Amino acid sequence: MxxxxxxxxxxxxxxxxxxxxxxxxxxxxxxxxxxxxxxxxxxxxxxxxxxxxxxxxxxxxxxxxxxxxxxxxxxxxxxxxxxxxxxxxxxxxxxEHPIELLPHAREAVERLADTHRVLLITKGDLLDQERKLAQSGLGDLFHGVEIVSNKTAPVYAAIFARHGDGPDRALMVGNSLKSDVIPVIEAGGWGVHIPHGLTWALEHADPPQDHPRFCALDHLGDLPDLVSRLR
Known part of the structure; x- marks a missing residue:
């Protein structure tokens, strides 16, 4: 699909x-x-x-x-x-620390926003996440923003139903296997892992290597091409 x-x-x-x-x-x-x-x-x-x-x-x-x-x-x-x-x-x-965008972040969001609904889905303190989004300069590119207390399969299912066509037609990309990849796959969507050099110990998990809806990329610059292939 x-x-x-x-x-x-x-x-x-x-x-x-x-x-x-x-x-x-x-x-x-x-x-x-x-x-x-x-x-x-x-x-x-x-x-x-x-x-x-x-x-x-x-x-x-x-x-x-x-x-x-x-x-x-x-x-x-x-x-x-x-x-x-x-x-x-x-x-x-x-x-109060200034935002430092990671490589290819703006390019990836801009390219995909032209062809898909793009959402920011993050967890943490509401005021701090709103501050970071505002400072990032990416806010106007997103069709929706969800700041949640935790990322679970039911949470993702509800978000993708509210903003899209359900989790089975959605993809989530992030650096955390535990929060950004595995629960999305459990909800029926695609999970794309882009490792970061530093990961909080409480976010570690084993990759679901054999799952057909799991992908791993080296960096965000590869994401638009992956999405094109999955279509």
Whole structure:
């Protein structure tokens, strides 16, 4: 069946994101160097992030709160107020960081917007994602924007039914196998994986290599040709 609707992930698919989390995590590690070894601190922070997803969701604000919680835990409640202030400042800086588009992002969206319905489907903090989209300069190219709390098969099915002709005539492209590819395939659509050099540990998953609706590309520049072949 002809693909009529294409969904794009945002973070680490259209623009850089995880790199800023890694830089902030390095800063966090340095702040607590007298209290915990880096590997132990990273494990504790990841555990806090996993634990807090249901409370704070995805994004910078939840990450910042998880850093504060971890700092309190590893210091047994003795973390200096100055360190908490540094962590909060680091979080604010992340929320103000300029957008850096990834290679081929604009070209791919522009080309496909001429022939298909193109959607931005991203998860995370509403205000931060709206800010990044506005700064990206890509906003006017999308026929619809969906900022969701999580990406699951039912969520994708509802989005592609609302904006298109259902998931079986839709394709989703992104850097996360867990969020951008596997649930779309489960919903009946095509999932296209474009790896990013940095991927958050909680987004790792095994690729569904044998599924007929799974594809992998090296970069977004190859996407328009792939869509043409699938038609």
């Amino acid at each position: 002809t693909i009529t609707t294409i969904g794009f992930d945002a973070d680490d698919t259209l623009w850089q994101n995880e790199a800023f989390f890694r830089l902030t995590q390095d800063r966090f590690t340095a702040l607590l160097a007298d209290h915990a070894e880096p590997d132990h601190l990273h494990d504790r922070l990841l555990a806090a992030e996993r634990r807090n997803l249901g409370h704070y969701g995805f994004g910078v604000k939840g990450f910042t709160l998880s850093m504060i919680e971890t700092a309190i835990e590893v210091t047994e409640g003795r973390v200096p107020a100055a360190v908490i202030a540094e962590i909060m400042a680091a979080g604010r800086e992340m929320l």
